[in-house]
Amino acid sequence: MKIPKLLQAVLVLIGVYLGFILVFDVLLDAVIPSSVLAMYMFFVAAGVFMVFTFEEDGTRELVAPIKALVEEPSRRLIRNIVFVVVPVLAGAGTYFQMVPSLDAPVELRSIHPAPPTAIKVYGKRVNLLKLENPYRKFEKEDPEKFKELVAGGAKVYIQNCQYCHGDKLDGKGPYAAGLNPTPLNFQDVGTIAQLQESYLFWRIATGGPGLPKEAAPWISSMPVWQNFLSEEEIWQVILFLYDYTGRRPRSWEHDG
Amino acid sequence: MNLCRLKNLKGISTVLAVGILWLLAGDAFGAETASATGVTGGYGPAPDLKPSDYPQVAGVNSRVTIWIVAQLHLWFAAFVLAVPIFVFIIEAIGMRTRDKRYDDMAYEFIKVSITAYSLTAIMGGLLLFCLVLFYPDLFRYMSVIFKDSMFYYALLFFAESAVLYIYYYGWHWLQGGFRKWVHLTLGLLLNAVGTTLMLLANAWLTFMMSPAGVDPAGVFSGDAWAAIHNFLWNPINIHRFIANIAYGGSIVGAYAAFKFLTASGAQEKAHYDWMGYNANFIAICALLPLPFAGYYLAAEIYAYSQQMGITLMGGLFAWLFIIQAVLIGTLFLSANYYLWCGMGRSDGAKRYYKYIKYIAIVLIGAFLVWFTPHTLVLTNEELKALGGPYHKYLGPLGIMPAKNTAVNLMILFTALSFMFYRRANKVATVGWVKAGNAIQVALFTTGILNIFFLGVYHGYFTNTVYKVAASIPQVLTTLIVIVASVVIDSFMYRRSQEAGPLHWGRVPPRSQYALFLLAVSFTWLMGLMGYIRSGIRQHWHILDIMRDNSPDAFTPTLGYAANVVSLATILFMAMVIFVFWLSQVSGSKTLPDGYWKE
Numbered sequence: 066m067k068i069p070k071l072l073q074a075v076l077v078l079i080g081v082y083l084g085f086i087l088v089f090d091v092l093l094d095a096v097i098p099s100s101v102l103a104m105y106m107f108f109v110a111a112g113v114f115m116v117f118t119f120e121e122d123g124t125r126e127l128v129a130p131i132k133a134l135v136e137e138p139s140r141r142l143i144r145n146i147v148f149v150v151v152p153v154l155a156g157a158g159t160y161f162q163m164v165p166s167l168d169a170p171v172e173l174r175s176i177h178p179a180p181p182t183a184i185k186v187y188g189k190r191v192n193l194l195k196l197e198n199p200y201r202k203f204e205k206e207d208p209e210k211f212k213e214l215v216a217g218g219a220k221v222y223i224q225n226c227q228y229c230h231g232d233k234l235d236g237k238g239p240y241a242a243g244l245n246p247t248p249l250n251f252q253d254v255g256t257i258a259q260l261q262e263s264y265l266f267w268r269i270a271t272g273g274p275g276l277p278k279e280a281a282p283w284i285s286s287m288p289v290w291q292n293f294l295s296e297e298e299i300w301q302v303i304l305f306l307y308d309y310t311g312r313r314p315r316s317w318e319h320d321g
Numbered sequence: 322m323n324l325c326r327l328k329n330l331k332g333i334s335t336v337l338a339v340g341i342l343w344l345l346a347g348d349a350f351g352a353e354t355a356s357a358t359g360v361t362g363g364y365g366p367a368p369d370l371k372p373s374d375y376p377q378v379a380g381v382n383s384r385v386t387i388w389i390v391a392q393l394h395l396w397f398a399a400f401v402l403a404v405p406i407f408v409f410i411i412e413a414i415g416m417r418t419r420d421k422r423y424d425d426m427a428y429e430f431i432k433v434s435i436t437a438y439s440l441t442a443i444m445g446g447l448l449l450f451c452l453v454l455f456y457p458d459l460f461r462y463m464s465v466i467f468k469d470s471m472f473y474y475a476l477l478f479f480a481e482s483a484v485l486y487i488y489y490y491g492w493h494w495l496q497g498g499f500r501k502w503v504h505l506t507l508g509l510l511l512n513a514v515g516t517t518l519m520l521l522a523n524a525w526l527t528f529m530m531s532p533a534g535v536d537p538a539g540v541f542s543g544d545a546w547a548a549i550h551n552f553l554w555n556p557i558n559i560h561r562f563i564a565n566i567a568y569g570g571s572i573v574g575a576y577a578a579f580k581f582l583t584a585s586g587a588q589e590k591a592h593y594d595w596m597g598y599n600a601n602f603i604a605i606c607a608l609l610p611l612p613f614a615g616y617y618l619a620a621e622i623y624a625y626s627q628q629m630g631i632t633l634m635g636g637l638f639a640w641l642f643i644i645q646a647v648l649i650g651t652l653f654l655s656a657n658y659y660l661w662c663g664m665g666r667s668d669g670a671k672r673y674y675k676y677i678k679y680i681a682i683v684l685i686g687a688f689l690v691w692f693t694p695h696t697l698v699l700t701n702e703e704l705k706a707l708g709g710p711y712h713k714y715l716g717p718l719g720i721m722p723a724k725n726t727a728v729n730l731m732i733l734f735t736a737l738s739f740m741f742y743r744r745a746n747k748v749a750t751v752g753w754v755k756a757g758n759a760i761q762v763a764l765f766t767t768g769i770l771n772i773f774f775l776g777v778y779h780g781y782f783t784n785t786v787y788k789v790a791a792s793i794p795q796v797l798t799t800l801i802v803i804v805a806s807v808v809i810d811s812f813m814y815r816r817s818q819e820a821g822p823l824h825w826g827r828v829p830p831r832s833q834y835a836l837f838l839l840a841v842s843f844t845w846l847m848g849l850m851g852y853i854r855s856g857i858r859q860h861w862h863i864l865d866i867m868r869d870n871s872p873d874a875f876t877p878t879l880g881y882a883a884n885v886v887s888l889a890t891i892l893f894m895a896m897v898i899f900v901f902w903l904s905q906v907s908g909s910k911t912l913p914d915g916y917w918k919e
Contacts, residue, residue, distance in 0.1 A: 095713050096706045100698040105689050112685035116678050119661035168701055177635035179628050247709035254781050255716050261627055
């Protein structure tokens with residue numbers, strides 16, 4: 066038996082929707098956000114429409130049941146039912162979308178705030194556009210010294226940072242569950258691997274209170290580390306973050 | 322014709338006014354700045370402005386006014402710069418093939434752009450008035466640095482007008498033999514002048530983003546070339562040049578669709594269907610390299626300023642970039658849908674229908690990756706379920722390597738759609754068809770694997786500099802596969818037989834709406850990206866040199882910005898429809914019985 070085109074289109078859409086749920090929520094155990102799913106389904110529906118209507122015969126077959134429903138006198142009863150049920154469903158959908166809930170509102174929060182051109186730290190003005198990690202050069206020039214610096218950074222990290230950012234640098238430290246937004250996961254390819262070292266220096270040295278006003282509220286509980294760590298310690302901990310995760314800082318120069 | 326002349330006179334007078342005002346403004350302001358700073362023969366620093374330095378007109382929001390006027394000017398300018406480029410190409414094709422249809426089509430295109438040219442000049446004049454009125458100190462500072470280029474800009478406008486009018490009005494006069502060559506040369510000259518105008522205007526706006534030739538206080542060194550040849554000038558030049566062609570193609574495509582849908586006879590429908598196809602072809606050709614030019618521009622912005630780069634794509638404007646991604650995807654989908662619908666013109670196309678769904682699956686799959694946000698909007702329940710705002714599987718799709726891989730696939734499969742369209746009405750007669758097809762399949766397969774390898778390996782497992790650099794071999798792979806496949810196709814179908822006559826005009830009306838969608842998406846996209854490009858300076862008129870201290874010196878919310886851009890888009894589309902309607906009116910005649918004395 067040949068399945069009518071309209072039913073085929075509906076089945077494809079339902080299949081794709083359930084496929085997303087099955088893959089993300091069940092198999093991968095990482096829920097697909099409803100906002101993403103809605104966007105995905107909108108364009109999947111657009112694609113289905115395109116495939117089913119690009120040629121005339123297919124289009125006629127697709128719209129035939131709808132046309133018959135609207136035009137044929139013999140379908141009066143079902144037409145009236147559809148004309149009542151569809152607006153009611155649309156109304157109900159709108160109502161449940163708009164009805165106020167007790168949940169906290171969804172926040173659109175940028176992962177990377179843009180850094181200022183210059184900042185004031187340790188009593189001096191620092192130009193972030195030109196700032197470089199003074200220890201990075203030892204990676205090639207003196208690997209032994211570089212190793213020591215990384216070890217120094219590791220010590221600083223374990224003593225100060227792992228409580229929130231975790232001993233695996235995955236943002237899952239013992240205090241992480243109590244924080245919102247949760248601490249940054251340095252293992253994620255979308256975090257420190259995307260950034261220059263000067264950016265990390267800015268974020269560590271000035272912490273939550275040093276975040277820019279744009280796209281606020283940031284509500285970050287990151288301490289202002291320039292009050293607790295020396296400039297050298299911050300640069301060392303930055304070396305450690307990249308070394309441990311195996312990421313490279315964003316730069317415009319090729320490795321040798 | 323009288324109406325047309327009247328419009329042209331209006332255009333000329335506006336240009337004249339703009340030019341004179343510009344000259345006066347440049348001289349007067351230059352002198353004023355020099356005397357105000359007490360520097361004889363030298364230049365003063367950029368002014369430190371107070372809110373009271375910005376004149377206010379009651380009931381007028383100066384920023385929104387200048388925003389909309391500048392945007393409208395840019396849209397029309399893009400259109401009138403782009404149309405002569407492909408009018409030149411089409412005229413040349415007509416000369417080579419001696420097919421008069423091409424010449425007629427080129428003439429019709431240039432006819433449409435004449436009215437748009439007047440509107441460009443009017444909007445340019447309005448923009449200048451708004452600048453002088455609402456931001457006098459900024460304009461004064463800029464006109465001191467760019468006084469020479471502004472002067473030549475005004476002169477070039479006269480040259481542009483003169484060449485355009487000879488080119489348009491002399492179309493039927495300069496026909497045949499040497500005369501036609503003279504006409505084609507005029508077309509080339511028109512494009513050279515138009516492109517130079519664009520390059521000069523680009524220098525002014527890129528100077529505001531990446532100032533050069535000035536010291537940190539904004540004191541001009543006197544080297545005008547350094548100010549023009551600033552860090553972002555060439556990336557913008559390349560991006561705008563390609564985008565203008567694609568945009569012009571889409572607007573003319575919309576014109577053809579408008580005429581197709583309002584056509585009464587089959588012959589007229591066939592003509593405008595053919596015109597729409599050609600316009601869409603040009604738009605797609607320019608659209609294919611556009612994402613690469615855009616990526617190059619964004620990478621250069623990031624290289625110039627980490628702050629602007631992050632604001633652009635990772636920070637404040639990240640969600641506008643998602644809308645941008647959606648619109649770019651829509652362009653690809655519309656262009657493909659138009660091609661698929663167009664296969665109905667041929668009786669031999671049915672052979673290829675079975676492949677369309679697979680192309681659609683790849684296109685939609687790549688599109689979903691293309692617009693997957695890096696910053697996810699999560700409900701509290703989702704946040705809890707994920708254990709934080711980072712999604713293990715969707716997160717990696719939010720950054721550029723995934724986007725580059727996706728867009729290369731979209732481009733490859735759009736090219737495949739086009740190849741199927743071209744083959745639809747042909748039957749190859751050469752003996753090596755199977756081998757040719759096998760080579761093409763191998764090319765596509767290897768190309769896709771290479772694009773994936775470059776995207777995944779360099780994108781996620783190497784230094785950022787290699788990640789950015791990997792986009793170049795990705796692009797080259799895509800281009801090689803497309804060019805090699807088209808070359809093989811052209812040899813394979815050289816002495817092909819026709820599967821049947823090609824039925825121009827035998828396309829469903831919805832294909833024409835795809836052309837409209839293409840034009841509207843382009844327009845909206847340009848407005849949105851124009852705002853982002855300008856907005857990433859945030860509270861600076863000229864980045865790090867001249868601060869914006871006007872009452873409007875704040876970055877509007879995303880919704881507000883999107884509304885302004887949408888309003889400007891609606892205004893522009895309304896004006897474009899007016900232009901289309903005028904072209905329709907200019908071709909109609911009424912015979913008033915008994916009105917005139919016999």
